[in-house]
Structure formats: C-alpha cells, structure tokens
Amino acid sequence: MSLIHLIDLQSLGDERGSLVSIEANNHIPFEVKRVYYISQTKQGVSRGFHAHKNLQQLAVCVAGKCRLLLDDGISRESVWLDSSNKGLFIGNNVWREMHDFSADCVLLVLASEHYDESDYIRDYSLFCAKVRE
Ligand code: T46
DSSP states (O other): OOSOEEEEOOBOOBTTBOOBOOOBTTTBSSOOOEEEEEEOOOTTOOEEEEEESSOOEEEEEEESOEEEEEEOSSOEEEEEEOOTTEEEEEOTTOEEEEEOOOTTOEEEEEESSOOOGGGEEOOHHHHHHHHTO
8 A cells, every 4th residue: 555645625716826725634633733844945954854652643745845765664655745725635654755855835734732852753664663563
C-alpha cells in the first residue's frame, strides 16, 4: 500500500479566483486542534526529519511547492505538493522530510493535536526500532 495518501481538495473558485474549504471529519478524518504554516524557507533548506507517535495531519501547499518524503521504516516515497487542491494526509509513525521548497512556498498544516514535543521521534534509528517492534 502506498504511503502517499492524497486528498483532493475541491476548488470552489470562480472568475474571482480560488477558494478551497477543508472541513474536519468531512474532507479530513480528524478534528483540527492546531494550524501552522511554514513559509520563507531559505533556498536549499530541508525540514522535518521526525515522526509522530500520535498525530494526524493534513499538509497543503497553499502557494508554491515543496516535496514531501514519507518513510514507514520499510519504504520511502516522495510526492510534490504543488497545488492548493492537493492535501497530503500524514498519520502516526511516519517519518517525514520536507525538501525543495520554492521561494514562494507556504505549507499549511492542519493537525489533530496540540503541540507536544514529547510526541516527536527525532532520531531515525529509534524510529526504525519502534516501527519494527
Ligand atoms: C511536522 C512537519 C510537517 C511549536 O512550538 N508549535 C508547533 O505547533 C510547531 C509545529 C512547532 N513548534 C516549535 C518547535 C520548534 O522549536 O517550532 C520550532 C520548529 O519546529 P520543527 O523544527 O519541528 O519544524 P519542522 O518544519 O521540522 O516540522 C513541522 C512540525 O513540527 C511537524 O510536526 O509534521 O512540520
């Protein structure tokens, strides 16, 4: 089964421009407790390099593009987030890295839980050990 779970976010745009709506428990399978966005990423910078024990997220590039790499400890897959209609669902125990940010990239993330540093697994070998338990 693919690690890449894309959610097609319908554009409700018209001649005035684009409008995309994301409803909790409708377009995405969780309640949203937190929203954050990543922007003005410097050229050549990559981010992420961690997994979460208990967090569901939807990532959408609302401007520009970046490449998300997901890894379940067995295989790795990459996907370009290059459209505000393309949401990437990221569940528990998935290592994620974000690469190749365009200068204009704004990566919006909807999260199922409040920020909790103890939920992060930031060591790749610990992550691999955990998913192989
Ligand atoms: C993820 C990917 C896609 C907070 O205080 N509150 C927050 O809600 C977040 C997300 C971060 N922070 C703090 C923690 C760090 O001191 O902001 C700093 C930067 O966070 P981090 O280095 O974890 O950022 P990324 O871009 O590597 O990862 C982020 C999310 O943290 C992570 O959950 O899945 O984006």
